[in-house]
Amino acid sequence: MKEVTEILKQIKEGSTKPLYIFDGEESYFIDELVEAFEKNILQEQEKDFNFKVFFGKDALPFDIINECRSFPVFAAKRLVILKEASQLKDFESLESYFRNPAASTILVIAHKYKKVDGRSSLAKYIKSKEAKSSTEYVTFEKIKDYQLSDWILQFCQKNKIKINAKNADLLAAYLGNDLQKIVNEIEKVRINIAEDAEITEDLIEKYIGISKDYNVFQFPKAIIERDANTTYKIVQYYMANPKEGPMVVITAMLYTEFCKLYKYHYAKNLGQADAAKAVGIAPFFIKDYQKASQKYNLAQTAKAISIIHEYNLHAIGINIAENNISMLKELSYKLLTL
Numbered sequence: 582m583k584e585v586t587e588i589l590k591q592i593k594e595g596s597t598k599p600l601y602i603f604d605g606e607e608s609y610f611i612d613e614l615v616e617a618f619e620k621n622i623l624q625e626q627e628k629d630f631n632f633k634v635f636f637g638k639d640a641l642p643f644d645i646i647n648e649c650r651s652f653p654v655f656a657a658k659r660l661v662i663l664k665e666a667s668q669l670k671d672f673e674s675l676e677s678y679f680r681n682p683a684a685s686t687i688l689v690i691a692h693k694y695k696k697v698d699g700r701s702s703l704a705k706y707i708k709s710k711e712a713k714s715s716t717e718y719v720t721f722e723k724i725k726d727y728q729l730s731d732w733i734l735q736f737c738q739k740n741k742i743k744i745n746a747k748n749a750d751l752l753a754a755y756l757g758n759d760l761q762k763i764v765n766e767i768e769k770v771r772i773n774i775a776e777d778a779e780i781t782e783d784l785i786e787k788y789i790g791i792s793k794d795y796n797v798f799q800f801p802k803a804i805i806e807r808d809a810n811t812t813y814k815i816v817q818y819y820m821a822n823p824k825e826g827p828m829v830v831i832t833a834m835l836y837t838e839f840c841k842l843y844k845y846h847y848a849k850n851l852g853q854a855d856a857a858k859a860v861g862i863a864p865f866f867i868k869d870y871q872k873a874s875q876k877y878n879l880a881q882t883a884k885a886i887s888i889i890h891e892y893n894l895h896a897i898g899i900n901i902a903e904n905n906i907s908m909l910k911e912l913s914y915k916l917l918t919l
Contacts, residue, residue, distance in 0.1 A: 585610050591717075592621050597658075598717050599682035602707055603723035604667075604692035609692050609760035614663060618689050622660045630654035634662045637669035646678045649686045659686040660698045666692040676703040682715055696720055705710035723770035724760065725826040729753035733763060733856075742771055743779035746865045751785060754834070800831060801838040804916050805873045812917060816910050827909060835889045835916075837863055845870040846879040881919045888915050 582874040591597050601618075623632055633648050645663060646860040653659045666672065682688065697704045707718045724732055733749040736742075756763050769786045770780050778784075800819075819826040841860050848859035849871070857864040875887060892912045 582610060585614060588614055588719075589617055592617055592690065597622070597687055598715055599684055599686060600688050600690075600714065602681060602690045602692065602697065602718045604696045604719075606694055606723050607721040607760065607808055608693045609764070610721045611693050612761070615664070615691050618660060618662065618687065622658060622687060623656060626657040628660075631656045631659045633660075636665060637663065637665040637667060637672075637796070642669065642671055642674040645675065645688075649683050651686075653685050657685070660682075660689070660690045661686060662690045665892070666690045666905050667695050672697070673701050673703045676701075676706060679703065679707060679712070679716065695770060717851075724758050724897065725861070726753070726758060727863075729758055729763075730866075731863050732760070733767075736764065737767065737780075740769075742767065743777070744891060745779070748780060748782060748785060750863075750866065751782070751798055752789075755789075779878065787818045796802075799833070803837045804835060804913065805838055805842060805869075805874045805876065807917055809917050812913050813910075816913050819909055821908060822866060831891065831909060832889055832912075834891035834894050835912075836886065836893065839877075839885045839889060842870055842873050842877060843879070843886060845874055845881045846882060849874060883915055884919055888912070888919075 588601070597670070599797065601614070603614060606613070619632075631653050635645055635648075640663065644663065649659070649661050651659065663669065678688075681836070697707070701706075706712055707716050712718070729755045730750045731751055734744065734746060737744045737749070752763060756766060766789050770784050773788055774780070774784060800812070800815045803815060815826075819831070841862060844860045845856065845867075848856040851859065853867050854864050857867045859869060860867070862870070889912070892908060895908055
């Protein structure tokens, strides 16, 4: 994210501000920035007298402010970090310090998993033009599903890990938008392969456990390509191994895929980049929906969405006595024969 890049640049160049406040549901970026401050602001020999970490659950606003007002000892700066800030009682009482922070202290506030209360005068101040010169306030939202593949590719490129777009999409589809989980799984593969080796489908299956042949990522692809042979192979696998592909997960993946195709039908006359944006995918994958649009016209796509919705209701036990994975064979037949 550009905000992360900018703040890392400030740390590297020594052009930091007195106050940094990070909030929001995406904790990965907050943790990355807090770690960067911890490692790079002070030398090891300076930390004994100039570095203090508070935890919101146990801290008092008065103690935090008092620590920030103290002068550095044999160092140019003091570094104070407030972790778990959302648990700090009377967080709003820090406003007086925010309005007049000490120039010789860098206060970093990690307000993870939720935003600072936007109704408070404190929140209004840190968002104001008045605060810009001394305060860096960034909210980190969860990355959207359609952005995950690009993020994985960028992360791997930054860390000199080889992976292609198809396998980045596979990881995104299976691991969801928990960025720390994605990083952990990528590291699990990397430590087991040669430094210059590429993360392949086989390695993903071996070290992460995502089958390259039978998974809820490949199944909707097979359906949308009208590949009956592959579709029924996967159906047979899931009928024999129902825990590997719960019906409710499969219908969700199918619904997502056909909704993207539905959007493509209305965006197909746009340029590639604009069409990809309208569909909510990386431009690299737009050709897949171009091909799929020739397999399912607009009316067929709309009908497919209706059928998938019906079977999703069955999957959660509505209008059917039992959630039976054998329904997958029936659903597949209906979609392939539209």
